[in-house]
Amino acid sequence: MNKYMKIADELARDNLKTSAGGPFGAVIVKDGEIVGKGSNHVLKNNDPTAHAEIMAIRDACKNLNTFDLTGCVIYTSCYPCPMCLSAIIWANIKEVYYGNTKEDAKNIGFRDDFIYEYFDKLISGCDNETLRLMPVGREETIVAFNEFMVKEDKKMY
Numbered sequence: 001m002n003k004y005m006k007i008a009d010e011l012a013r014d015n016l017k018t019s020a021g022g023p024f025g026a027v028i029v030k031d032g033e034i035v036g037k038g039s040n041h042v043l044k045n046n047d048p049t050a051h052a053e054i055m056a057i058r059d060a061c062k063n064l065n066t067f068d069l070t071g072c073v074i075y076t077s078c079y080p081c082p083m084c085l086s087a088i089i090w091a092n093i094k095e096v097y098y099g100n101t102k103e104d105a106k107n108i109g110f111r112d113d114f115i116y117e118y119f120d121k122l123i124s125g126c127d128n129e130t131l132r133l134m135p136v137g138r139e140e141t142i143v144a145f146n147e148f149m150v151k152e153d154k155k156m157y
Contacts, residue, residue, distance in 0.1 A: 004029050004075040005099060011039040011052065012077040020044035022110065024052035026076040028060040028069065028093070035072065036060025052076060053084035057091050069093050078105050081112045082119065 001009070004027050011025025021040030028036035038055025042048055053076050061067055069091040078100040080088060088096060106113050148154060 002075065002097065004034070004073075005077075005097060007034070007037070008052075008075045008077045009099060011037060015039040018044070021050065021052075023108075024077055026052040026056035026074055028056045028072050028074050030060075030064070030069075030072045035063050049083065051081065051084050053080050054087050057087055057093075061091070067091070073097065078102075081105075081110075082115045 008025040008027045011027070012023045013025075015021060015025065016023050021042040021044060024040040026038050027034055036056045036059035038052045038057070038059055040052045041050040041055060044050075053074060056074065056076075057069065060069055060072060070093075072091075072093050073095040074088060074093050075097045076084075076099070079098045079102040080096060081102075085096075102112050102116075
């Protein structure tokens with residue numbers, strides 16, 4: 001097993017002992033050095049976003065003092081859920097190595113497939129049962145966007 005995946009797996013296994021969350025661990029590496037680690041802390045933190053990958057991204061960003069993880073690679077004990085995939089993309093991480101599959105996660109009771117199915121239905125324009133997305137107040141909310149567009153000292157991320 002790859003040495004970084006081994007650490008991600010150890011974080012997942014350690015999480016079984018603490019019951020902080022599910023059996024998930026993640027490690028972020030830059031230039032051969034670990035810059036962030038995380039394990040699932042959904043239960044401990046009462047935070048549904050405290051997945052291993054998110055925790056590792058937060059740790060790496062803190063340690064590197066940046067929001068941009070360009071040049072980093074993430075090793076995670078399981079295929080990332082849709083939220084984590086999105087966070088990985090937002091962080092500019094371009095390579096993901098994963099151990100278990102999303103089917104393995106489903107087999108132990110995690111509901112990622114439900115979200116993938118929702119996205120498939122959303123793309124085809126036919127799922128209002130799971131979540132309704134409705135525009136409201138754009139006339140007012142667009143003002144801040146227009147002000148941002150002409151802001152001279154803005155920093156893009």
